[in-house]
Amino acid sequence: MDRKLELVPVTEWGFFTLPRPMIIAGPCSAETKEQVMETAKGLSDLGIHVFRAGIWKPRTHPGCFEGMGTEGLRWLQQVKKEYGMKISCEVASEKHVYECLKFGVDMVWIGARTTANPFLVQEIADALRDTDIPILVKNPVNPDLDLWIGALERFNRAGHKKLGVIHRGFSTSQKIDYRNDPGWRIAIELRTRYPELPFFADPSHMGGDRKYLLELSQRALDLGLDGLMIESHCNPDVALSDAKQQLTPAGLKDMLGKIVVRDNDTDSIEYKENIDQLRAQIDVIDENLLFALGSRLSISKKIGHYKKDHNIAIIQSTRWESILSRMTEKGAQYGLSPEFVSAVFNAIHEESVRTQNEILSSREGD
Ligand code: PEP
Ligand code: MN
Numbered sequence: 001m002d003r004k005l006e007l008v009p010v011t012e013w014g015f016f017t018l019p020r021p022m023i024i025a026g027p028c029s030a031e032t033k034e035q036v037m038e039t040a041k042g043l044s045d046l047g048i049h050v051f052r053a054g055i056w057k058p059r060t061h062p063g064c065f066e067g068m069g070t071e072g073l074r075w076l077q078q079v080k081k082e083y084g085m086k087i088s089c090e091v092a093s094e095k096h097v098y099e100c101l102k103f104g105v106d107m108v109w110i111g112a113r114t115t116a117n118p119f120l121v122q123e124i125a126d127a128l129r130d131t132d133i134p135i136l137v138k139n140p141v142n143p144d145l146d147l148w149i150g151a152l153e154r155f156n157r158a159g160h161k162k163l164g165v166i167h168r169g170f171s172t173s174q175k176i177d178y179r180n181d182p183g184w185r186i187a188i189e190l191r192t193r194y195p196e197l198p199f200f201a202d203p204s205h206m207g208g209d210r211k212y213l214l215e216l217s218q219r220a221l222d223l224g225l226d227g228l229m230i231e232s233h234c235n236p237d238v239a240l241s242d243a244k245q246q247l248t249p250a251g252l253k254d255m256l257g258k259i260v261v262r263d264n265d266t267d268s269i270e271y272k273e274n275i276d277q278l279r280a281q282i283d284v285i286d287e288n289l290l291f292a293l294g295s296r297l298s299i300s301k302k303i304g305h306y307k308k309d310h311n312i313a314i315i316q317s318t319r320w321e322s323i324l325s326r327m328t329e330k331g332a333q334y335g336l337s338p339e340f341v342s343a344v345f346n347a348i349h350e351e352s353v354r355t356q357n358e359i360l361s362s363r364e365g366d
Pocket of ligand 2: 028029205231241242
């Protein structure tokens with residue numbers, strides 16, 4: 001059951017200028033005063049109003065650069081003063097929240113590792129209780145939509161209504177080109193359930209390499225997401241964290257110039273009517289279907305080898321009949337006709353039998 005979220009529309013936050021996309025940009029980490037100021041100047045010249053910088057960095061291994069801490073907040077304050085930008089950073093504990101509030105941070109985000117921990121989410125929600133600064137919640141590292149929604153609910157229950165989400169992809173053990181699996185299906189589901197929730201994508205952490213920023217940003221906007229959080233550094237090659245995925249403000253300008261922003265707005269009816277967005281959703285589903293079919297076939301091949309080793313016939317008709325009747329019944333729950341389900345599964349079965357046949361008829365050493 002979907003629980004409602006009580007939200008203040010993003011247009012009333014006073015942070016972003018419309019039309020889409022709303023952009024949040026800045027370095028992965030605040031490293032030095034010079035680096036922060038120079039990057040902020042470049043971004044401010046591009047007309048970006050919301051600056052990001054990591055102050056406390058959640059690193060996989062100890063001994064890596066773990067952020068400048070409070071000193072970095074002074075530089076953010078300076079960015080706000082000099083360029084009039086809104087400043088934002090990640091918080092992962094009550095202590096971080098108190099430091100941010102002391103230094104006039106305008107918005108915070110919850111990192112992927114923190115969203116996965118309800119104790120910390122609750123602690124942060126409580127520490128922010130007397131403020132109304134916007135809070136953006138990144139997806140948890142694991143693809144668990146309920147955990148993501150649960151974090152939003154915790155903030156909402158603690159009285160926070162300026163909420164948004166950032167989709168940064170999911171950890172995966174699969175070998176993929178990107179640093180994190182985009183898992184767009186989950187983003188689409190969240191978007192569909194809460195169309196009013198301001199929705200950002202983070203192509204930097206999703207791709208892990210600046211060469212993927214354009215395709216991922218375009219995908220996000222085609223799916224109707226509202227904005228992007230992108231890592232930008234005045235000199236990415238010497239960045240102390242996430243060097244490969246950051247780009248200069250000039251590079252960001254160039255990349256943003258190539259994005260095709262299709263006509264739409266965040267109104268939910270318009271969104272559903274926009275054919276480009278629906279097609280982009282279909283493309284994602286089709287990719288998922290192919291992935292599922294490929295995975296099924298590779299298991300089927302394993303079964304083929306197993307049958308060969310144990311000298312068992314390929315076609316086990318009772319097993320197949322039971323799959324077909326179970327799937328026809330299940331299909332009805334998803335609005336699929338029995339004819340359609342049986343046509344699809346017969347095709348799948350045929351391919352599986354053909355592949356197993358090849359395995360059985362191959363001689364050792366083939
Ligand atoms: C970040 O945005 O700096 C960050 C650490 O991202 P994530 O929580 O998505 O890994
Ligand atoms: Mn980073």
